[in-house]
Amino acid sequence: MQKATFGISGKRRYAVDLGSLVLEPSTSGLTHATLRAVWFRRKDRVTAACVGTLWDYLRPIPADPSEFLTDVADFLARSTDGRYGGRCEGRWDGTRYWGAQEPEIIEAHLRLLRPMLETYPEIPAGFDGWYVYER
Numbered sequence: 001m002q003k004a005t006f007g008i009s010g011k012r013r014y015a016v017d018l019g020s021l022v023l024e025p026s027t028s029g030l031t032h033a034t035l036r037a038v039w040f041r042r043k044d045r046v047t048a049a050c051v052g053t054l055w056d057y058l059r060p061i062p063a064d065p066s067e068f069l070t071d072v073a074d075f076l077a078r079s080t081d082g083r084y085g086g087r088c089e090g091r092w093d094g095t096r097y098w099g100a101q102e103p104e105i106i107e108a109h110l111r112l113l114r115p116m117l118e119t120y121p122e123i124p125a126g127f128d129g130w131y132v133y134e135r
Contacts, residue, residue, distance in 0.1 A: 003131055012085060014039045015129025018072050021090060030057040033075055037086050038116060038127055048093035049117040051109055052086045054079065084132025092117055 020036035035054045041048050056079040065067055090099030090109035100106050116124045123129045 003129075011082070011132045012039055012041070013130035013132050014086060015123045015127035016054065016072065016076070016131060017126060018128050018135045021072050021075055032056075032057050033079075035072060035075060037088055038112070038124055038129075040117075040120060042090070046093050047117070047120060048091045049113040049120070050086065050088045050091045051099075052089040053114055054086050056081070076131060 002054045008116075017036040020034075022034045024032040024034075026032060032037070032055065034055045036051075037054045038049065038051050041050055054074070058078060069071070090097065090113065092110060093111035097106060097113075099109060099112060112124060116122075
């Protein structure tokens, strides 16, 4: 991923939570990496604020784990394929919420997404962006 300015284009921009990287090694030789992110989407002339995760399967795993993924910057540099975009966990369009069913999670999402939509296209506090996939 590359850092970019916000702009309306065919490529979605993501703002990421720099402290949220999770690595889950598997026996298959791949590591599943996720990073919390927010983004805007537009459908049928309605802009919505979204929260979820960016993810990637990273390989190969070197013999020395210290040589593998060291930080979020490394994840962003190695995560270049954005065909599937972010995994949306909650979305707010100013009228309707879509996403989680648990009241605590809904409340947490709306505390983030409501002001995010109101200040469109500003980056929410606690996030860094905007990042765009190379392809």
